Amino acid sequence: MNFIDMFAGIGGFRKGLESNGHQCVFSCELDNNAIKSYISLYHMNEEEIASMKKLNKSERDKTLENLRRQHIFDDITKFDGMSEKEISKIIPKYDVFCGGFPCQPFSRAGRRNGFKDKNKGNLFFSIANVVEKTRPRYVFLENVKGLLTSGEKEEVVKNGKKRVVEIEKGKTFKEILYELHELGYDVQWQMVSSGHYIAHNRERVYIVARKRGNKTIKRIFPLQENVRRINKVSFEKDTQVAYKDFINSIKSKTLYKFKIQENDMIDLYTNKSFNFNTKSPFGYWGIMVDGLCVTAKTKYKIAENEFKLIDVLEDYYKIGKRYDLSEEEVLKQRYAKKAKEWKSGNKMGNMAFPDKINKTCRTLTANASGREMMVIGYYFHEDGELHYINEIKEGLNQFNQEKELNELVSQCPIDSKVNNESNGLIIIENELGEEVHLKKSEIKFRKLTPREYWKLQGFDEEDFNRAKIVGVSDSQLKKQAGNAVTVDVIKAIGERL
Template sequence: MKFLDLFAGIGGFRLGMERAGHECVGFCEIDSFARKSYKAIHDTEGEFEFHDITRVTDESIRGIGRVDVICGGFPCQAFSIAGKRAGFEDTRGTLFFEIARFASILRPRYLFLENVTGLLSHNGGDTFETIIGALDELGYDAEWQVFNSKNFGVPQNRERVFIIGHLRGAGGRAIFPFGGDGTAVDSEQSKINKVGNIRKMGKSQSGDVVSVDSLAPTLCSTTTQKDPLKVLIAGQLPGKFEMPNRVYDPNGIAQTIRTMQGGGLEPKIIQRGHGYNQGGEHEIAPTLTSNSYQENNHIKVYDFYNRTERDMIGTLTASGHQSNTRTGTFGVSDGFHIRKLTPRECWRLQGFPDWAFDRAQAVNSNSQLYKQAGNSVTINVIEAIAKKLK
C-alpha cells in the first residue's frame, strides 16, 4: 500500500512500513537536521516533500493523489479547549488537526498514529476522547494499544500508544490486540522482581524497588513525579541531577531514549574490563600505570584524603599533601569503568540498522544524532503493526 509519512523525523515509520512491503509517496518534517538524516537514509527522489505542516495548503494536499495510509507520530500539544466534545473543531490549533486535515482531503483507508502513553490520561482523558471523537466525525473507527519496545527485539523499555483509524466502509479487519513477535496477548500476570521497599513498614506499593531487568508493577494513583517507581540501578555518578547520572548494567533493559541527549545527559552503562584485566575484579589491584588505563587497567582510584578520583595512585607519603596520597587512605574499583551510550547504540535501541546510522552520521553532529534517536519511533514495533495492514 502507498503511505504518506507525516512528522517524519528520521524515518522510523518509513523503515518499518517499507520492511512490511508498503511504499512511501512523500514525507513532511519541519526540523532541517532531521530532514538531512532522512534524505541521507532514504531515496526520496520524485517524492512529495513538505516542511512546516501548518503551511501546506489544501491544494497541495489534493495534489498528492491517492494514498492508502497516513502515518504520523504527532507531538502531543495541550488541547486548549479539549473537553467541550466538539470533535474535529476541538483539535484546531493543535498539530493533530493537521493529520485530521490531511485525512479529510485524502481519505486513506488507514491512519497509523503514535504517541506517548500520557496521551491516554492527559487532561483527565479529555484529550484522548477529543481525538477519538474527531476521528469518528471524520468517518474513522479507531482502535489502540500500548506496546513496549522491549517486547519487539530491542533492549529498551519504551512504552507508546499506537492508534489505527479505519475508514468506515472501506473494509479491513481489526489490527489489535496482539503481542510482541506476533504472539497472542497473554493475560497471565508476568513476574515482577521486587528487591526491596524503602518505606518504614515496607508495605506501600509506592516504596517498592524493582530490578532493572524486571517488569515494573502497574502504575497506581500514588505514583507521581515526586514519588516515582523505584528501580535498582548499577550505580550513580556524582552530579546535581539523578537521572542523567544513573549507571545501568549492560545486561539489563535500557531506559527510554529521550530527546534531550548530549552534554552528559546520554545514558551510561558499565563497561567491563578487557585486555590485561579481562575477567573481572581482583583482590589485589594490578600495577597502575600512567599510559595503560584506557586499554588495560580499567581501574579508578579514590583518594579519601584529598577527596579526588583519579586514574592512578599518587606518590605514597606519610602526610598526604598536594597531589600525593597518604598511605592507607586510597581505594580502587577495578573490573569496569563507566561510559556513555554512543549515538550508534542509541539508534540501535530504536531498531535502526548501522548502514542507516552511517548515512546520518555523515551529515549530522553527535548532538543531533542523540536527539534524533530520542524523537524517533522503534522500527521493530512499526514493522510488526504494518504487517497487519492489508
C-alpha cells in the same frame, strides 16, 4: 499499500512499513537536521553517498537542499487553509496516513499543556484536516503513553502555596476519538513497549484507525495476542467479542464501556456523561466501532533478559575513551539522577547509575545530556579483559543530603560516600552476574554513542553511517534517535495491516 510519512523524523515509520512491502509516496518533516538524515537514508544511492565524502560542508548542504526540494514537504500546517483539490496536487493518492506527531505537550516529563500547547499541541487537528480532505483507508499514529491521561490544568492553593494540578484526565484522548469518529473511522489502540522487540523499554501509544464500511474488523491489537476478526453486529450486541481472545490479560475491574456521540462520552454503565476527573478512563488497550468504545488496562510483561543493552554496545577498542566521563561529569550525573520534581508538578524518582546492561535500556529521549544521559560502567580485569558493570551494589551511592551542584563538584571527593564496611572498595555485579570488589580508580564510566542510540531504535549500521557521511553531528544524531519511532514496533504493526 501506499503511505505518507508525516512528522517523518528519520523515517521510523518508513523503514518499518517498507520492510513489509508498503511504499512511501510522500514525506513531510520540518527539522533541517532530521531532513538531512532522512534524505541520506531514502533518497540517495550508494554512489551519491560515496560522492558526499569528497564534498566540503557548503557543497554537501547545497546537494542536500536540492534533494529536500524534490522529496520533502516541510510543514503540515500549510495544508490547514487548503482545499481538497489543492492538497491533491501536492499529496498523491495513498492508503495509510502515518505520523508520530510531537509528544512534548502530552509527556509527563513536559508541561502537559496538551491541545493548549501553542506550538505543538494543536498539530493533531492539522492531521485531522489532511485526513478529512484525502480520506485514506488507514490513519496510523504514535505518541507517548501520557496521551491517554492528558487533561486540563488549573491553579490551586494548598498549604498557602500555589500549585498547578491536572484535572479532567483523559479528555485529550476523548477529543482524538471524537474527531476520528466524526471523520468516519473506527479506532484501535495499544500502549506497546519496544522492549518486546528490541533492547529498549520505550512505552508508546500506537493508534490505528480504519475507514468505516466493512462488516468485519481486522483487529491489530494487542500485538502480543493472536486475535481474530470481529463482526460489527456482534460487537454492538456484545462488546466481549472484542476482547474474549485475551480476556485473561485484562486486569480486574478496569474494563470501561462508552459511547461517543455529539462530542460527548456516555458511560454505558451509568448511561450518563462521563465525569472526567483525576483519573483517565482509557486503558492500555481499546477499540471503538461506530462510536461504541471498550477499553481496558491489560497485563503485559517483557520477557526477562530476552533483549539486553549489552548486545548493542560497541567494541571498546573501536571507540576508545572518546565517550568516557571525567570525574566531575560522573559527580554531576550522580547528582542529576536523584529524585526530581518537574515544573509541571510531576515527580520523578531516583534513576539507576550506571544504567544496567543485562536488561532492556530505559527510554531514550531527545535530550541526551543531564539527567537523561545514558551511562554505562566498565572496568578491566587484571588479565586485560574488559567487563561491564551491571549494578553497583555498595559504594558510590546517591548523595543523602541536598546541596547545590557547584558545592558538590568543589567539595565532595568522588568516593566520599563509599561504605566503610567495604574497606574502601566498591562492590559491583558485572555482566556475568559475578560480584567483584574494585577500587574507585579502576571503574570507568561512559556515555552511549550515537550509533548505539540508533541501534536501540531499530536502525542498522548502514543507516547510521549514511547520516554521518552527510554531516549530521553527534548531538543531532542522538536527538534524532530520541525523537524517532521504533522501527521494530512499526514493522510488527505493519504486518497486521
